[in-house]
Each structure stands twice: as structure tokens, then as C-alpha cells.
Amino acid sequence: NRRFVLAERPNGAPDENTLRLEKTKVPQPDEAQMLLRTEYLSLDPYMRGRMNDAKSYATPVGIGEVMTGQVVAEVVESNLDGFAPGDHVLAGSGWQDYALSDGTDVTSLGTAPENPSWALGILGMPGYTAYAGLLKIGAPKPGETVVVAAASGPVGATVGQIARLKGCRVVGIAGGPEKCAHVTETLGFHACIDHQADDFAAQLAEACPDGIDVYFENVGGKVLYAVLPLLNPFSRMPVCGMVSWYNLAGLPDGPDHGPAIMSTILRMKVKVEGFIIFDSFPRSVYEEFHKDMTEWIADGRVHYKEHIVEGLEAAPAAFNDLLAGRNFGKMVVRVA
Numbered sequence: 422n423r424r425f426v427l428a429e430r431p432n433g434a435p436d437e438n439t440l441r442l443e444k445t446k447v448p449q450p451d452e453a454q455m456l457l458r459t460e461y462l463s464l465d466p467y468m469r470g471r472m473n474d475a476k477s478y479a480t481p482v483g484i485g486e487v488m489t490g491q492v493v494a495e496v497v498e499s500n501l502d503g504f505a506p507g508d509h510v511l512a513g514s515g516w517q518d519y520a521l522s523d524g525t526d527v528t529s530l531g532t533a534p535e536n537p538s539w540a541l542g543i544l545g546m547p548g549y550t551a552y553a554g555l556l557k558i559g560a561p562k563p564g565e566t567v568v569v570a571a572a573s574g575p576v577g578a579t580v581g582q583i584a585r586l587k588g589c590r591v592v593g594i595a596g597g598p599e600k601c602a603h604v605t606e607t608l609g610f611h612a613c614i615d616h617q618a619d620d621f622a623a624q625l626a627e628a629c630p631d632g633i634d635v636y637f638e639n640v641g642g643k644v645l646y647a648v649l650p651l652l653n654p655f656s657r658m659p660v661c662g663m664v665s666w667y668n669l670a671g672l673p674d675g676p677d678h679g680p681a682i683m684s685t686i687l688r689m690k691v692k693v694e695g696f697i698i699f700d701s702f703p704r705s706v707y708e709e710f711h712k713d714m715t716e717w718i719a720d721g722r723v724h725y726k727e728h729i730v731e732g733l734e735a736a737p738a739a740f741n742d743l744l745a746g747r748n749f750g751k752m753v754v755r756v757a
């Protein structure tokens with residue numbers, strides 16, 4: 422059994438000392454447990470926060486503890502009712518080959534799920550994040566302009582595609598021409614702006630001739646600063662993440678943007694609302710999401726792209742790639 426534990430807390434981007442690969446015996450389930458073998462490990466930006474010892478919505482991973490993460494796993498042995506060998510499940514076993522579980526917070530995916538790894542993406546946490554954040558906080562109306570960055574990733578791609586289905590003008594922001602082409606051609610956004618372009622802010626303004634009504638905040642940084650002057654009166658900003666800042670070791674250089682941010686919120690009467698997908702919405706919203714998304718995928722109205730990396734050993738480098746935008750689609754590690 423291989424597993425990655427948190428060896429030390431990173432200062433800035435995680436490096437080769439942050440995680441340690443350990444080899445242990447495959448554990449044996451007791452009479453109230455089952456043994457799970459990881460098939461797919463999800464890599465997600467929130468994991469960077471779990472490496473810090475900071476006050477947040479979840480407790481940090483302890484030094485020496487297995488790095489946290491959602492997985493799709495196969496049941497190998499089970500002493501639990503409702504779970505049998507050969508079943509596939511969604512579980513929180515983290516970065517390791519094998520894990521014991523008492524069934525708490527484990528969802529069965531049945532014996533032969535069609536796309537098992539999708540439970541980590543479009544049909545799981547990131548897809549639900551996009552759906553609930555956009556529709557319940559962003560509340561887009563037909564004809565409005567919706568802007569979202571990280572537009573080829575699982576959250577951003579889904580936000581934009583749902584906004585398009587709701588009749589909005591959708592402008593994505595992504596890193597590089599290949600991602601931007603995918604966002605407009607395959608995902609059907611009306612425009613996609615490359616944030617690496619020198620005249621990024623001017624291009625964004627040109628793509629939003631009627632201003633911005635919903636800015637779904639995924640990245641912070643220069644994208645946020647380019648969006649601020651374009652926000653319309655009574656616009657909405659669901660605050661989902663700010664991945665461009667997750668590796669900050671201290672405050673960034675440059676001007677203090679606090680006054681621009683707060684005065685825009687005030688003058689433009691912007692509704693800014695943060696949310697954490699695990700506990701910000703009632704269960705009924707999850708049920709709505711699951712029903713709608715299953716239909717949209719079946720109809721071909723929503724597309725989904727994964728970036729699959731082979732082997733557990735590749736996870737630390739793949740995680741850094743994710744934070745730096747070197748992923749193209751939902752980052753998933755195929756473990757077994």
C-alpha cells in the first residue's frame with residue numbers, strides 16, 4: 422500500500438519536501454469495516470488550503486497524516502450491509518492505494534458505473550459547485566453577461582455552459598489559445614479571453630460591451646482587477662475560489678486594491694457572496710443539480726473534459742500543475 426502523507430507545510434508552492442511517499446501493509450477490515458482500493462484520485466485546488474495550518478472551513482491535514490482527497494474506489498472486502506466486493510464507491514480516502522472505511526460519507530456508484538471518474542467532476546463536487554454557485558447566488562437572467570475564469574476547468578466550464586443554457590452572453594477567461602479555442606468551439610461560450618495576453622483587460626472590456634452582470638469568482642488576482650471596472654449596477658459575484666493566490670506566502674507586491682474593490686461593491690451595489698459547497702445549500706439543491714446535469718449530459722448540452730494522469734506517484738507534480746494552470750480539464754489521477 423502506497424500513500425502520500427503531509428511531511429511539512431509548504432511556504433509558497435508545494436515542493437519535493439511537502440509530501441512523503443510511504444509504503445505500508447494493506448490494512449485488514451474489522452467486522453464493522455470494508456477495504457477500498459482506489460481507482461481514481463481527484464486533485465482539486467482546495468487541497469492547497471488543507472496543507473496550511475490556518476483557520477478555515479475544514480481542519481488542516483496534520484503533519485504525518487495521509488493527504489486528504491476524494492476518490493472513486495472499488496470495494497475489495499466488506500463486512501458492511503449495502504457494500505459488496507466489486508461495488509464502486511465515492512469516498513474520502515485520500516492519496517493512497519487502500520483504505521478502510523466504516524461506510525460513513527461513502528456513496529455507492531453500483532457495480533458498473535459508465536464513467537466512474539465523472540463522480541469526481543461534472544457529476545460530483547465541482548459540477549455541483551458550478552450549478553449551485555451560479556444559479557442560487559449568481560441568479561443569471563436571459564440576456565445578461567456572465568464572466569468566469571478557469572473556463573476550461575471543471576467548475577468554470579460548467580458555469581459557462583449552464584449560463585449559456587439559461588440564455589446569457591458568456592465570456593470565459595483561460596490561459597492560452599488552445600484552452601480558449603476549446604472554451605468557444607466545444608463548450609459554446611460566446612467569447613474567451615487569454616489572461617496571458619498583454620492587453621487582457623482591454624480585450625475583456627471589448628468582449629463585454631454591456632458590462633458584466635455576474636462575475637463567478639474562481640481566480641482573484643489580475644482577472645478580478647480587470648473585471649471590477651466592468652461590473653454593472655446590481656451585479657452579483659459568487660465567490661467560489663481565488664486560485665491565483667493559493668500559493669501566496671505573504672501579501673503580493675504592488676498597489677493596494679482594497680479601495681477599488683470596496684468602492685466598486687458600494688457604488689455598483691454588487692452582491693458579493695462566498696460559499697462552500699459542502700454546507701452552503703440545502704440538500705434539495707443537490708438533488709436539482711443531479712437531475713438537471715444528468716439530463717444535460719445525456720442530451721449533449723453539457724460537455725466535460727478530463728486531464729488524466731497515470732499512477733499515484735505522479736500526484737504531487739500533477740497537483741502543482743493544477744495550481745499553475747498546466748491542467749487542461751478536470752485533474753484526475755488513475756491510481757489502479
Ligand code: NDP
Nearest residue numbers: 466571574575576595596639661662663664665697698746
Ligand atoms: P481548475 O481545474 O479550473 O484549475 C485551476 C485553474 O485555475 C487552472 O487550470 C488555471 O486555468 C487557473 N489559474 C491558475 N492560476 C491562475 C492565475 N494566476 N490567473 C488566472 N487563472 C489561473 O480548478 P477547479 O475547476 O477545480 O476550481 C476552480 C475554482 O473553484 C478554484 O478556485 C477552486 O478552489 C474553487 N472551488 C471552490 C469550491 C467551493 O466550495 N467554494 C468547490 C470547488 C472548487 P487557466 O490556465 O485557464 O488560467
